Amino acid sequence: MNPDEESLSAPHILEYTYRRSLGPVLSKFFTGLRDKKLLGIKRPDGSVLFPPKEYDPETSESLHEMVPVAESGVVKSWAWVPAPRAPQPLDRPFAYALVQLDGADTSLLHVVDAGREAAMRTGMRVKVRWADSTIGSIGDIACFEPA
């Protein structure tokens, strides 16, 4: 190709720190994380949605009753990340996983620090590893680790 035809290009960084207001339900959820407590929310059928939402994701009806869930649970599915990208939570190989905590009927999408892929399997028990300082952020759960 004629190099004169090639498009000029240059780095472009899109960067902003968003401030997300939470509303009543997520506010309690993130306050719980800050205080190292995990809170789900009850759906009309009695099942517990975790992480919670202020509405039922199938019927859109408002949900209110928040209930505690355990710090440990079961891996329902996982994907191995051999080469983490810069903003991803761990700088060493890890797994994204769907983790269903005891007391919850749905799974949380988070990360498992298992060291190597061979240590991962569906059905394995994992527990929360809290961040050194908790501020009210999904990152307050630094990761899950094999229980």
Place this chain on the structure above:
Amino acid sequence: MAELTAVVGIGQTRHAAKRIDVSQAGLVREAAERALDDAECTWKDIDAVVIGKAPDMFEGVMMPELFLNDALGGAYKPMLRVHTAGSVGGSTAVVAASLVQAGIHERVLCVAYEKQSESNATWALTISMPFSVATVVGAGGYFAPLVRGYIMRSGCPDDVGIKVAVKDRLNALKNPYAHLRIEDITEDMVRESPMLWDPIRYLETCPSSDGACAMVLTTEKLAVRCRNPAWVHATEMRSEPTMF
């Protein structure tokens, strides 16, 4: 046109510079629940959802309709996302009306929103790109030269913007959902407000708001049972080139 269509329910949120009492879903639900109440129907009565908002960068969510759809009664239903820049609120209603007018759905919920306080609208509207020279700041930067051109070409009086601003602010005092409520607004107050993008003064600009507006539109068959349907006689929209 296949179906006569009516607006049978409307709902707005309170508008404010920062609605930090609600999440994004909470904001759109506040408007949508009011529209549903007004239309005397519930989430399950809705056949399809149309969500409108302008740049995703305001809230930093790519295609936020994907996470908001199930907050709006849209789970397992058709959902469309409209983005026509500044005209998006109106376009959203036009698309929703079309779905009923075409005889495809009987009852459609549409919601347009923005939660500009999650970022900074002036930043999001004038993100600087490589190779370009930044000569404008915010939407006013783009529009001020055009406003001057309009004044010149139309021969309108210099104070027309001031009069419009006062008229709108006086009307806003009667609107419980309005963001800006300037009780003692006068033409002098507008005239003496800081000139931001000459010829546009501070009080001649709109505020940057968090807010949402929702409507329920139905077919004639359903609308005649409603208290006070507003019939959609016609809709129309046009776009021009960016420059020529």
Place this chain on the structure above:
Amino acid sequence: MREVAVVGFTQSPAKRRETVLNDTEIVIPMIDELKKSKNLKNEDMDFVCSGSCDYLAGAPFAFVMGLDAVGAWPPVCESHVEMDGAWAFYEAWVKIQMGYAEVALVYGFGKPSMGDLPLTLALQLDPYTQAPLWPDAVSVAALQARLCLEGGVLTERDMAEAARRDRRNAETNPYAQIKGDFSPEQILAEPYVASPLRRHDCSPISDGASAILLVAGERAKEYCERPAWVTGIEHICEPLDLNVRDLTRSRSTEMAAERAGVGRAAIDVAELAAPFSHQEILVERALGLGAGTRVNPSGGAMAGNPMMAAGLSRIGEAARRIWDGSAGRAVAHATSGPCLQQNLVCVLEGS
């Protein structure tokens, strides 16, 4: 319902990185070529609708420049969806149904090579509890693939065979990006990129654009000898949450297929936009396709996946096979959102 047909289609070759043109410039020749081939003048178009995404370009209002390719004076009736062009197609179909338009131009375009697409797509997830962890799109799809594999819904070999079929079909498609005859054994011998997904299980990242001309009723025949009539079209959106959906099936595709009438008669050709091999299998099953259906004769999204145009291109590829008589009844599929969250199904027929 009014009779509406697809009468024209143009697409750019899917490229991993378009090195000369910017996103708007990829659209310009598509629309120019479509207008010239159909002798279409701007005043003939009653409605114009496009699909694009600001986050692919990293700038707001990317679509506004796209209108430059159309020509907008005198002012045109135009709308835009921040969705794949297939949904812009749907909006245009609606405008024709309501009697507003007879002739509509639809296009979709994107240049995802400018960014890191799998990472950018993390911003589609829940902004409070998921996006801050930056789960890239390949990892998220891999979570679904594992659920399917371990749930006994499909096997890695099924996935390899779907990938093989697409890449082999693509050999005759000049617009395809990934083509070749890769045996399932070859594919299964590859390492995982995000276990349990291998490179071959993923669609490529593609820059590209496509455009379609839709015309109502008898006028369709003025533009095309054998128009591809839209006899059914529907789209359904599921909740975003991966944890409340059954990820081992595509319920929204099933519902859309049911409403679009896919099962009313045999389908000769299916063009699917699923970006991962396991998703393609889920979509194929959700559509209820039988052994008589040729799936992805173009290679589908697995052979070239210009985001925001890939679904629209499936409609075009299906229509093309109606025009040339190689199919009597075809179905096209488009998808959006993580793990097949939102799906569109369009049935096209020759008569």
Place this chain on the structure above:
Amino acid sequence: MSAEEKPDLVKVIRTPIRLEYTYSAGKSASRFLRAMKEGRLIGQRCPVDGRVYFPSRGSCPQHGVPTDGEPVELADKGTLVTFSIVRIPAETVPLEIPFVTVQVLLDGADTILMHVLSGCGLDEVHMGMRVRAVWKPKEEWEESVANILYFEPLDEPDADYDSYKEHI
């Protein structure tokens, strides 16, 4: 508020988003920018009505046809069509406020260029005034519109309103 203070409820979370792109100017803008590096201003002609787009974005936005023909060389002077005096600062604009943004119709072009004006008092800025580009020193020229530092007034009579009114 720091975490130690433990307010009653967490009401707002901060979510940093950083995406890295390789912005691609495209064919038309690259051609324009490469000419810019040589101190030349080039536009493209619409094949339908001959209007000259400056800078061209690859098609005529009026007719929707590609503008692929030979580039048209333009003068670095023109008419100030309209303007605004900006009095709010922004990080993205490296200018002291107040500054003047202008839309300039270069001689030979049919579309306006947005830039800034300097070299005269704010009260002297007016529509129709003749202006010319003030360039950076040649050795600093890059592929950028910023090679033109600003426009400054030209000692010429104002342009006739009719000559630019269509471009306001």
